[in-house]
Amino acid sequence: MLTITSIKNGIVIDHIHAGLGIRMFYQLGLDKADYSVALIMNAASTHMGRKDIIKIENNVDFDVTMLALIDPNVTVNVIEDEHIVRKVKPELPERVEDIIKCKNPRCITSVEKYIPQVFTLVNRELGQYRCQYCDEIYTVGKD
Known part of the structure; x- marks a missing residue:
């Protein structure tokens, strides 16, 4: 042990x-x-x-x-x-910048690298964030 x-x-x-x-x-x-x-x-x-x-x-x-x-x-x-x-006991922030990366290949952040990756919290219980640019959903701990 x-x-x-x-x-x-x-x-x-x-x-x-x-x-x-x-x-x-x-x-x-x-x-x-x-x-x-x-x-x-x-x-x-x-x-x-x-x-x-x-x-x-x-x-x-x-x-x-x-x-x-x-x-x-x-x-x-x-x-x-x-x-x-x-x-x-940390809590999920309302807004996240340049920590989560958008996985949508058509998102502007996938093409233009100078644009910050910005996500806003949409569902605290499920830990879901939405991309500010393309509305792609990111789930904490799963994506």
Whole structure:
């Protein structure tokens, strides 16, 4: 059995659906980090079956709403002296720019690379966003 110890000060991103941790890892730029980072994949979970966890031994500043775009069920725990001092449950933002990419090949953003990719939230419960230019629907965690 693999054992990952606790961190003294930093951030733990927990409750990531199995397989999505690597996507968050790269989106946060943790592959270029000069501090300790642990990506735990397919860890056993009583509530989720399997989950991913990211442990960051550093207090990095990042937009937690971006994490909700990858997995809306994620929890961010801030750790100080090996204790959780704050839990953050990110919510889906109303508007997203240059994070989601439109998959419609006829969308203006597919042809004109200088135009920003802009999506607006249309259904919070389903995690659905609509492209500002072509009305293509993007579903968080599925697309």
